[in-house]
Amino acid sequence: MFLALKEMRRAWVRFGLLIAAIGLLVFLILFQQALQSGLVTSFVGAIRNQSAPVLVYSVDGQRVLQGSVISPDLEQVVRATPDIADIGYIGQGTFTVIAADEPADAAIIGYEREGVGSPRDLTAGRLPEQPGEAVASEADADDGFDVGDTIMVEPGGLELSVVGLAPDAQLSVTPTLFVGYDTYLAAVAARNPGGGDPLPNALAVVPAGSTTPAELAAAINAGSDDLDALTRQQAADESPGVAQVRQSFQIIFVLYGLVVPLVTGLFFLIITIQKAGSLTLLRAIGAPARRLVNALLVQVLIIVGLGLVLGTALYYPLTLFDATSLSLRFDIGVVLGWSALLVALGLASSLLAARRVLAIDPVEASTGAGVGR
Amino acid sequence: MKLALRELRRRPGRFVTATVILTLVAVLVMFLGGLLDGLIRGSTGALRAQDADVIVYSEAARTTFVRSRIDAETRAAVDDIPGVARTGGIGIVQLGARVPGNGPRDLAATALFGYELAPSGIPETPGPSAVYADDVLRADGVEVGMEILLGPARSPVTVIGFVTDVSYSGQGSLWAEPGTWRAVMAANRPDVRLPDDSFQALVVQAADGVDVDRLTTEIDDALAGRVESLSVTEAIDAIPGVRQQRSTFNQIIGVTIVIAAVVVALFFALLTVERLALYGVLKALGARSRTLFAGLVAQAVVVTTAASIVAGGAAFGIDALIPAGSIPLDISARRVIVSAALLLVAAVVGCGFSLRRVLRVDPAAAIGTSS
Numbered sequence: 001m002f003l004a005l006k007e008m009r010r011a012w013v014r015f016g017l018l019i020a021a022i023g024l025l026v027f028l029i030l031f032q033q034a035l036q037s038g039l040v041t042s043f044v045g046a047i048r049n050q051s052a053p054v055l056v057y058s059v060d061g062q063r064v065l066q067g068s069v070i071s072p073d074l075e076q077v078v079r080a081t082p083d084i085a086d087i088g089y090i091g092q093g094t095f096t097v098i099a100a101d102e103p104a105d106a107a108i109i110g111y112e113r114e115g116v117g118s119p120r121d122l123t124a125g126r127l128p129e130q131p132g133e134a135v136a137s138e139a140d141a142d143d144g145f146d147v148g149d150t151i152m153v154e155p156g157g158l159e160l161s162v163v164g165l166a167p168d169a170q171l172s173v174t175p176t177l178f179v180g181y182d183t184y185l186a187a188v189a190a191r192n193p194g195g196g197d198p199l200p201n202a203l204a205v206v207p208a209g210s211t212t213p214a215e216l217a218a219a220i221n222a223g224s225d226d227l228d229a230l231t232r233q234q235a236a237d238e239s240p241g242v243a244q245v246r247q248s249f250q251i252i253f254v255l256y257g258l259v260v261p262l263v264t265g266l267f268f269l270i271i272t273i274q275k276a277g278s279l280t281l282l283r284a285i286g287a288p289a290r291r292l293v294n295a296l297l298v299q300v301l302i303i304v305g306l307g308l309v310l311g312t313a314l315y316y317p318l319t320l321f322d323a324t325s326l327s328l329r330f331d332i333g334v335v336l337g338w339s340a341l342l343v344a345l346g347l348a349s350s351l352l353a354a355r356r357v358l359a360i361d362p363v364e365a366s367t368g369a370g371v372g373r
Numbered sequence: 374m375k376l377a378l379r380e381l382r383r384r385p386g387r388f389v390t391a392t393v394i395l396t397l398v399a400v401l402v403m404f405l406g407g408l409l410d411g412l413i414r415g416s417t418g419a420l421r422a423q424d425a426d427v428i429v430y431s432e433a434a435r436t437t438f439v440r441s442r443i444d445a446e447t448r449a450a451v452d453d454i455p456g457v458a459r460t461g462g463i464g465i466v467q468l469g470a471r472v473p474g475n476g477p478r479d480l481a482a483t484a485l486f487g488y489e490l491a492p493s494g495i496p497e498t499p500g501p502s503a504v505y506a507d508d509v510l511r512a513d514g515v516e517v518g519m520e521i522l523l524g525p526a527r528s529p530v531t532v533i534g535f536v537t538d539v540s541y542s543g544q545g546s547l548w549a550e551p552g553t554w555r556a557v558m559a560a561n562r563p564d565v566r567l568p569d570d571s572f573q574a575l576v577v578q579a580a581d582g583v584d585v586d587r588l589t590t591e592i593d594d595a596l597a598g599r600v601e602s603l604s605v606t607e608a609i610d611a612i613p614g615v616r617q618q619r620s621t622f623n624q625i626i627g628v629t630i631v632i633a634a635v636v637v638a639l640f641f642a643l644l645t646v647e648r649l650a651l652y653g654v655l656k657a658l659g660a661r662s663r664t665l666f667a668g669l670v671a672q673a674v675v676v677t678t679a680a681s682i683v684a685g686g687a688a689f690g691i692d693a694l695i696p697a698g699s700i701p702l703d704i705s706a707r708r709v710i711v712s713a714a715l716l717l718v719a720a721v722v723g724c725g726f727s728l729r730r731v732l733r734v735d736p737a738a739a740i741g742t743s744s
Contacts, residue, residue: 198564225477
């Protein structure tokens, strides 16, 4: 053990390079993991954190709120479905707004009643009670969407007062405002005075009694091929782009995850071969093989551990500042999960080097052979 | 140098693991680059194809088609600005398309454009209810001569040909004459319909010799508060997410290249330590440090080139295996070559770590040790 530490001190450049490589890989893995979570939350947070257990889109909307339109005929089909406790309109559009005296894009989501499409949680303030009031996505509070701020919808000049903040409530990576349905209609009319009254984009539905959201969604879908009823979770997970984002990142994670043990395994295999003579000599003077293998494993643990610390230390500051347009979170569970996986992979990768150490025949100290031969 | 290359030929086994690691890193770099290219290509094709210099949106639209409104009066004012050779109206509506033969819930995501000035690669405006289709829609079963139904109103349009690399916002585009676009939009999205003489935006061709940046400024000045004009390149960058995607992916690719450099540095540092005695003998025989280091660099270049070739093949393989319409991956020869070039630079830089050790080899000490 003592020798293992002394060797690392003496050959600090080599071990330092390995730590740097692992540290950079860990940094990239954590950064991209946070990027994936942030991206998905920013895409569909508003869907995931609205209160209706079932959302009904039109099939034509292809699971995009803004693209869906519920015609009166389709609405009748939904209303005729049994086991519905409550039902309400959802309207959504992307608008140009003035916030903190700067033009910005904002998604405005109109809902009829609390519990039927309203935000589920608030971190500040209250839900809208009057026309012209809005709950904003908490992530955008610093950009003029904080409680007490006034936001102007352009063109038209409709004013919205922010009265509450909802966590993880963005839609399509834009600031998002939950408003009463009439306020949403007013925003649409202000933007395009010549346009007709918009139909609702979706219906928010609450199941009655013991009916589960999945059962209700299936019953609604059975009513028409033009209806696409989804549970809240499905609506978030099956939103266009979300599955693509997850698939793309999974491939990236697998590749990065493979590089870490390969680099570690290669390094320790090479240095074991290079130390062949010394290791054989140590065995010849009585050092048990187990002690040499333990020293190797200690080195692997220290190297991978320091790499994890370095990678985490590089990543952590990014979660404190707005390094990207997404909010990156320091998720201790993710860090621990990746740490456990990478330590396990690192140890597994060193088995090849350990096998070589175990195969050393002390007698070969007198013949010149060793692990490298 | 010859000795180094001979070692590679005679003992390829000792370089295999490093090659495998570098191959993985190269696949990563190419995959990330391909993902970036695919995302950008799928979002920007329709704008890149515009045979124009400037795109004019209404002021409050924040450079998005859907929120932009250009009425006839504004268009006439743009037409009168010196340096404007020609203007064309353009508009878009994004709708699901029902394709014959597909299931009732299996819709193709489309973006129907109405256009006056034909973009590059797209013929002049077709007749009413006829459209040219983006060839990515072939994956959804769209064929020439097929009538597809757009939106909840099931507006029929007939595909009369395919065009390439004109996707918009990740959707396959359809290109129609303005009347068809207007009718489809009014039938399916009455809340965003426009008067007959209005478009969502204008594409502007500058007169010969006119500076495009100056023209955008002149248009904005002449119609202050009413329009925002951008060069086509600026308009592409202004598509939501394009700039952020490019910057984030390039940073990730950059750090991955640094990792490649560190891996090469690590591997060749270990090899150099192993060869110190040999280098001492070679120096004693008259070999210069420069020659020895060049041998290391040559080995790194060969290993990285081999890794890049295998990775390039793997990247094209992954691209071929991924079903159309799932991950927006676009692996091109250019991307593979650029990635390989970056990795080669990283490999040479990584070898630099071993330079100091090669320079410090003392031939006398080495001979002494040997003896």
